[in-house]
Amino acid sequence: MQVAVLAHDAFPDRAKTAVGLLRYGDHEVRAVLDQARAGKRVTDELPGVQDAPIVSSMADVPAVDALVIGVAPIGGGFDESWRPDVRAALERGCHVLSGLHYFLGEDDEFAELADEHGGRLADLRKPPDDLTVADGTAGGVDATVVTTVGTDCSTGKMTTAFELRDAARERGLDAAVAPTGQTGVAIEGWGIVVDRVISDYAAGAVERLVETPAGLDLVVVEGQGALAHPAYSGVTASILHGSAPDALVMCHEAGRESVHGYESFAIPPPGEYVDIYERLAGPVSGASVVAGALNTQGLADDAADDAVADYAEAIGAPATDPVRDGIPDEVLDVIV
Amino acid sequence: MQVAVLAHDAFPDRAKTAVGLLRYGDHEVRAVLDQARAGKRVTDELPGVQDAPIVSSMADVPAVDALVIGVAPIGGGFDESWRPDVRAALERGCHVLSGLHYFLGEDDEFAELADEHGGRLADLRKPPDDLTVADGTAGGVDATVVTTVGTDCSTGKMTTAFELRDAARERGLDAAVAPTGQTGVAIEGWGIVVDRVISDYAAGAVERLVETPAGLDLVVVEGQGALAHPAYSGVTASILHGSAPDALVMCHEAGRESVHGYESFAIPPPGEYVDIYERLAGPVSGASVVAGALNTQGLADDAADDAVADYAEAIGAPATDPVRDGIPDEVLDVIV
Numbered sequence: 001m002q003v004a005v006l007a008h009d010a011f012p013d014r015a016k017t018a019v020g021l022l023r024y025g026d027h028e029v030r031a032v033l034d035q036a037r038a039g040k041r042v043t044d045e046l047p048g049v050q051d052a053p054i055v056s057s058m059a060d061v062p063a064v065d066a067l068v069i070g071v072a073p074i075g076g077g078f079d080e081s082w083r084p085d086v087r088a089a090l091e092r093g094c095h096v097l098s099g100l101h102y103f104l105g106e107d108d109e110f111a112e113l114a115d116e117h118g119g120r121l122a123d124l125r126k127p128p129d130d131l132t133v134a135d136g137t138a139g140g141v142d143a144t145v146v147t148t149v150g151t152d153c154s155t156g157k158m159t160t161a162f163e164l165r166d167a168a169r170e171r172g173l174d175a176a177v178a179p180t181g182q183t184g185v186a187i188e189g190w191g192i193v194v195d196r197v198i199s200d201y202a203a204g205a206v207e208r209l210v211e212t213p214a215g216l217d218l219v220v221v222e223g224q225g226a227l228a229h230p231a232y233s234g235v236t237a238s239i240l241h242g243s244a245p246d247a248l249v250m251c252h253e254a255g256r257e258s259v260h261g262y263e264s265f266a267i268p269p270p271g272e273y274v275d276i277y278e279r280l281a282g283p284v285s286g287a288s289v290v291a292g293a294l295n296t297q298g299l300a301d302d303a304a305d306d307a308v309a310d311y312a313e314a315i316g317a318p319a320t321d322p323v324r325d326g327i328p329d330e331v332l333d334v335i336v
Numbered sequence: 337m338q339v340a341v342l343a344h345d346a347f348p349d350r351a352k353t354a355v356g357l358l359r360y361g362d363h364e365v366r367a368v369l370d371q372a373r374a375g376k377r378v379t380d381e382l383p384g385v386q387d388a389p390i391v392s393s394m395a396d397v398p399a400v401d402a403l404v405i406g407v408a409p410i411g412g413g414f415d416e417s418w419r420p421d422v423r424a425a426l427e428r429g430c431h432v433l434s435g436l437h438y439f440l441g442e443d444d445e446f447a448e449l450a451d452e453h454g455g456r457l458a459d460l461r462k463p464p465d466d467l468t469v470a471d472g473t474a475g476g477v478d479a480t481v482v483t484t485v486g487t488d489c490s491t492g493k494m495t496t497a498f499e500l501r502d503a504a505r506e507r508g509l510d511a512a513v514a515p516t517g518q519t520g521v522a523i524e525g526w527g528i529v530v531d532r533v534i535s536d537y538a539a540g541a542v543e544r545l546v547e548t549p550a551g552l553d554l555v556v557v558e559g560q561g562a563l564a565h566p567a568y569s570g571v572t573a574s575i576l577h578g579s580a581p582d583a584l585v586m587c588h589e590a591g592r593e594s595v596h597g598y599e600s601f602a603i604p605p606p607g608e609y610v611d612i613y614e615r616l617a618g619p620v621s622g623a624s625v626v627a628g629a630l631n632t633q634g635l636a637d638d639a640a641d642d643a644v645a646d647y648a649e650a651i652g653a654p655a656t657d658p659v660r661d662g663i664p665d666e667v668l669d670v671i672v
Binding site for chain 2 (some may be wrong): 230279
């Protein structure tokens with residue numbers, strides 16, 4: 001699919017979905033819309049990803065199949081300044097993909113335009129309406145299933161999932177990410193935003209994700225939250241058990257000691273956190289933490305290397321910073 | 337409040353909500369509707385609860401404030417044979433309380449009748465629409481908070497919660513149950529059915545429940561599911577962390593070794609399960625399992641006594657079968 005990505009005034013630092021699409025997506029990105037940076041190119045702002053022109057509006061976008069909303073503002077609202085671009089895309093017959101809380105399909109003008117011109121409004125945060133409780137069958141899939149888990153939110157679970165997929169593909173394996181969050185779903189164009197699913201069906205949603213891709217060697221399930229998180233542990237537990245993984249990769253941010261946004265709660269030390277995950281995974285799928293991913297953003301190279309080595313020792317498993325160092329063989333070897 | 341309870345063809349064995357209301361509710365039950373047993377009295381069928389006549393329809397019910405749907409058929413559907421009674425209750429100006437999946441408020445006929453006669457349709461399974469993510473503040477409530485947890489579904493978590501409340505009240509304490517399931521909510525007339533809340537807000541819903549009653553000595557949070565359950569662990573984790581309990585009471589059914597409905601999954605032995613709960617509770621509220629409740633239904637008295645003693649030894653804490661033996665002092669003493 002050929003797509004344009006809307007990221008007005010936000011590219012790249014506040015446009016996580018746009019960056020994910022450029023780095024990990026299978027789509028050809030033909031333009032990024034950011035009126036503040038129009039005239040530049042993507043790689044001027046963000047080296048090492050697929051390149052594309054940055055333009056100011058849909059008028060400057062070449063032929064594409066879809067416009068993807070590439071920003072997720074806090075609260076998930078729709079910024080009315082984006083309306084002309086969404087309207088223009090629909091008038092061209094394009095699909096519009098959105099991970100916003102605000103459902104474009106419930107916007108009368110957009111619904112009418114989509115209907116008139118044949119485009120589809122895909123609200124990716126909306127769970128399927130036929131979900132059910134888990135059957136407990138995810139352990140039966142043929143592929144190796146690995147789930148990324150974390151010691152907190154925003155520790156790199158999605159990034160690690162895509163990096164593992166890419167490393168496995170480089171080794172010639174058929175690998176896919178099962179996306180469970182809005183950014184992952186927007187990047188892949190399928191998946192279920194698990195935190196929006198009613199609690200009763202959350203594990204069932206993950207089970208469906210794991211069982212959906214056929215004929216793969218490796219499914220990497222994108223984890224969410226953290227198992228000892230005061231607010232999000234339910235989502236984490238549903239993914240841990242619903243995915244019935246063969247193995248876990250535990251993601252942590254170097255130096256983070258308290259739960260982000262819940263600073264009165266200490267994060268258990270990494271070695272102890274491994275035990276928490278394994279205790280809970282044990283009765284359902286017996287998975288253990290076979291590798292670690294450490295986010296060392298903000299550390300100098302030497303300090304980062306030391307931090308990764310310390311982390312590996314603490315969790316008793318090989319570790320890497322997937323952004324800084326990719327996925328080394330010793331990490332991939334324990335997974336596939 | 338004076339109520340009638342609808343339990344057609346189901347009282348008492350398949351009318352869990354009706355039985356709970358009669359045993360634990362603060363409402364005066366003035367009649368139970370069961371056309372198959374009309375003419376009998378409640379205590380003919382179910383000794384040891386508040387008594388009331390069993391009648392065949394609303395026509396035989398004395399003045400009441402509300403009709404409560406006291407059955408929860410599998411699937412949670414509305415049985416059309418109940419329509420005349422619900423209609424009659426609304427025509428008398430009564431409220432109708434329902435924990436069904438089928439929302440009475442969305443039934444055109446019922447909505448119209450309620451509107452016309454001033455009754456309220458209370459669909460207790462419907463979560464409030466202003467829920468948010470947890471703030472992590474439940475640990476700050478003044479009351480002692482104890483959460484009932486289990487090794488599986490249907491091990492007695494709701495019953496234990498109400499028995500603990502009643503035992504605390506007998507000791508002169510101000511105690512309440514925070515209901516998290518449809519039966520508990522129907523019994524108490526407040527609460528939130530947590531498994532219907534979207535995963536992101538589930539812990540926040542429980543936090544709200546714990547923080548709602550003011551000036552209490554003891555809040556007993558009704559647990560749901562089980563922490564190592566392949567389908568429901570997300571609900572359990574959300575309640576465990578959202579309630580930030582001071583202590584846990586672990587409920588188990590004597591002899592149950594595999595997860596009900598998921599027989600290929602073994603239930604970890606009770607002593608190990610205590611450790612799983614404590615590992616996960618630790619980082620958020622530090623709660624430990626201070627007592628156990630064993631469901632010995634189906635065992636003879638002697639065997640039941642032995643089973644309770646074995647269970648207490650396995651979990652390293654005092655235990656009881658709350659239905660058979662109530663809550664002994666040694667159990668209450670470790671909680672309040």
